[in-house]
Amino acid sequence: MIKIGFLGPKGTFSHEALEKYTAENASNYIACEYSSFPDILQAIQNGDIQEGIVPIENSLEGAVNATMDTLAFDVDLKIKSEWVLAVKANILAKKGTELKDIKYILSHPQPLGQCRKYLSANFPSAEIISVYSTAGAAQEVVEGQGDRAAIGSLAAAEVYGLEILARDIQDNNNNFTRFVVISKEDTTRTGNDKTSIVFSTEDKPGSLYKILDIFSLWDINMSRIESRPAKNQLGRYIFFIDISGHKDDQDLKDALTMVKRKSSFYKFLGSYPVYAPDRG
């Protein structure tokens, strides 16, 4: 029986991602709650758990820095698979509450921001209250009077026994999060894989361009480039790059050998398949 880490408490969007992943891939597992993404990754590194599921990018908010920085600097782990999941926000309230009763709407600032237009059109006079997490908002709704609602996931409704008064209220339907399942091991080639690496270039003009030149030379498609501070000096960066293919493909293997030689720091983050169940 494997242990899989996720960001708790139960009812977070990470918990929902865990359930989607395990429904197809792990019938026999123990879900372990952690309070931050770095804690999950450290627990895999230490061997306390075998896998973890963490967000790495959102289509509106961008990179999840805590995940990226920990993968680059603090642990030596691999991405096993990627799960692209739609972020859907819902209005949750205690049983018996009607929409017209709602005077207070609670959630984390991020979902509140993502439902701003809906809230001002439908609840112009409600007070909007920012709290630490969507699960915390659900908890406050459970404990409070019947005049408050939370914005949260369907998993939160289930865990806290709340009723779903309105579904899919987010302003932008292009709201997807890429979750990655992390473990210590490499993943075998599926034939439809993506590879992630992180590196820093030599401190010379044009050195990033020279690295991208290598991918161009081998006709390797780059789907993402993300820079993060190297943290040792302002203006020095590390680059995360996603490219098509598996590390055991000959062209990609040759390209990565060159990238490794041309970079001052290099880490392989995995070759893995991508699943997008919510995209149909």
Add this chain to the structure above:
Amino acid sequence: MIKIGFLGPKGTFSHEALEKYTAENASNYIACEYSSFPDILQAIQNGDIQEGIVPIENSLEGAVNATMDTLAFDVDLKIKSEWVLAVKANILAKKGTELKDIKYILSHPQPLGQCRKYLSANFPSAEIISVYSTAGAAQEVVEGQGDRAAIGSLAAAEVYGLEILARDIQDNNNNFTRFVVISKEDTTRTGNDKTSIVFSTEDKPGSLYKILDIFSLWDINMSRIESRPAKNQLGRYIFFIDISGHKDDQDLKDALTMVKRKSSFYKFLGSYPVYAPDRG
């Protein structure tokens, strides 16, 4: 008399940046407090104020997304100058409080994280409390018993009448923030300038590489590349690029003409000088 916007309340690190900028550049101005970076930029766009000072990047935390996204998507403004300032954290308490009296330490999660090692070495038994802003922490220290301290800026100590019990307690001395002064107008060439643009590439493999190829062709040094979600689709990005030179330099002018033609979205964000008073 010009009006300059900054992130309030008084005593924030943004307020400190405003004071450094105005000490050298504007003796006669009105400082206007705003509660978010997008609000400052919108106020310049609307003509309520003439300038604003906002952070755009930190050497440990990376890009300031709220600033970058607003500049790219919501306003049409220019960077007038850049100020690289050292971020220094200090222990602030009411007059008469001694280090040994301190049982509670309050601040925003970011400075608390940046002083983690100092705090666990020097205050192993103090309770660490996260609050919404460093200025809010200072306010709570003013109102509380003499058993609490805030972590904040020197400006906060001055504004709230607090004593500085310890200076420069941050764990990493490579902590710098790039602030930019924003206005509606272009800035004339100083001979020592940097240019910022933002663009998105055509949705074809290798299109980012082709843009960087243009800079390589013209021998133009790129000091920063930062991607942000295009927000219309997962996997589509806009790119912020900083390059050496001024838009009126002939080579740079020619290169930008080509970039504009090769990109599906393009915005010029300014050619401007850089000041780094804290780097000596």
